[in-house]
Amino acid sequence: MTLSLRALTKSYAGRLALAEVDAELPAGGYTCLMGASGSGKTTLLRIVAGLERQDRGSVLLDGRPLDDLPAERRPVHTLFQDYALFPHLDAADNVAFAPRLLGLRGRELTARVRALLADVGLDMSFETRKPAAMSGGEQQRLALARALAGEPRWLLLDEPLAALDRPLRAGLRRLLRDVTRRRGLGCLHVTHDPEEALALADRLLVFGGGRLLAAGAPAALYAAPPSLPVARLLGEITPEPGGDGWLRPEHLRLAVGGASKDMSPSTCPEDHALNDMPHGPADLPRGSGASDRPAARALGTVRAVACLGDRWEVEVDIGGRVHLSRVPGDPRCGPGEPACVTWDRARVLRFAGHEP
Template sequence: MLLIDGVRVRQRGEVWLDDINLELPRGMTTLLGPMTAGKTTLMRVVAGLLPPDAGRVLVGGRDVTSVSVRRRSVAFVYQRFINYPTLTVYENIASPLRLDRAFPRESVDRRVREVAELMGIGELLDRRPGELSGGQQQRTAIARALARPVDVLLLDEPLANLDFKLREQLRADLKGMFADSPGVVLYATADPNEALSFGAPAVVLGEGRVLHTGDVAALYAGPPSLAVAAALSDPPLNVLPGVAREGGIDCLGATFPAPAGLPPGREVALAVRPHQVAVERPGGGAVGFPAEVRLAEVTGGSTFLHLLLDGGPHVVAHLPGTRAYEPGGRATAYVDPEDVFVFESRHGGGQSA
């Protein structure tokens, strides 16, 4: 188990990590949050690259807070692949094994070839990084991290710089690879779709704090706060202002059901994901908001329609198919109340309406 106990980090007068407390078991955990959430900072503390200003890091019950990087049983894969340019793929993968005095010398060759085959680069062992594609270089970097058995494996958005097809392929490979890992695997990502595809327990970070932990699918279905809902929405969440009344929530002249116990007069935020905004009336109890078309972005088989609600904020509708809309034209944004999450603005807590 990896235990992060009360870790705080301040840099240049700013709080980068604020009282992080986590217990991470063996196997994979996803670290999810936007770019400034503190994911890399937390991983650097775990790896021993950045000493915390307060708190401890324990691995298997052993306090490693003051232990040097070289003496920690940890491997780190960065977003930008880092390989030794003068060494072959074989020697890159073998390098951590040769530095580990506890690893049997006679087992190095077998382990290198085993990991290379696992990562699909077995036929590239004689090449140097400069002769490889970006995806092959990242596979080499991951293979080097996997070669030596470690207690903690850290992966900091390792697929972010790869093209979509390769990213999907590697993601599937890694999911199977980490399913039965004997150590702790911490995988950082800013992409909620990636976190959902892995299906591993998630830690949601925001502004250097732990916002929530738990099953990622459950967090997506019922986010406990606006910040968690935003972290789990790509494209970005649509947020509308509302005020609780006796008969429900008033939102730009429309009425939505209010969660039980919400006192009248309380300001709230109503959140809806872009794919749940329609421009044709879906039937049932859908609520319509008149709007002005600002932009239509066509991306392959779908259209992102940017709308300015009358008297309200911008919203984005993610629509299937290719749609043609003229900027300045009129449209109606329809929202089903069952798809709306209601959050109390003051402290970000919330529940589905």
């Protein structure tokens, strides 16, 4: 079922939260809605869910307007940021909430509840537990099972991983992807975390100031963002040494003591920082004539080196300006040492009126 948003507009006390948002979200696709805090993404989700009413515009499911349907009659369910689990009901009753409303009772209901709990990795011992007696990760799984229990056509996810720590977040991200893909469920996932959005989405919508800034395949948007705000929302960027463009830090290669480390996907796909993405790095579009152009280089001084766990970050001072380079292994250099950075000119991002 295709979800269509037509010129959605909403304002609160004179402040525009959504401005003429148009989007076509394909059935069964995983769409991530990205943007900074206050960009209007949660408002959009609540309008689709029917929990808020738009000032203008329309939400359509397979061409049928949902606008006059109250939230309880829309074929969409939400995974809330704080989970909103019912505190007075145990886990099984929380999951059974929607099926019961659909008239399911007895063994059929029990079987569905157990299957859903198992699907999200909660065993039978959780059935009688109240949400308060569960950890954040368990509550998140329970909230997912509850949202899936009503067999929605679309699942709306409002920053569902925001409250979890990093290791738990990665595991639940994979669970989310598996569970929703297995069901062929359309998902609209709100997040401000680019890693989460890039890892999960088939299609990415980037929001800023209530407006849709960009839409497209995540890898394509990452590689060639249409504007500086979109580029910044999707990941860090660093000024092009001596130029007027911008580079992703992993595209700025570092040569210390004669060894150059290239993080670009074409030359070093196994090390690429985006290897968690659903699409392989080969999908990343390259600028035309990339191989014709010589790589640019510049000399500078290492200002700082930091280990980020799976990669290293080196700050290089070139002509009084600091540039960031990210490399997969120990760069074996220290502050004050000379360094040479090289980059592929085809990787340079240029935005009119946004010189560094």
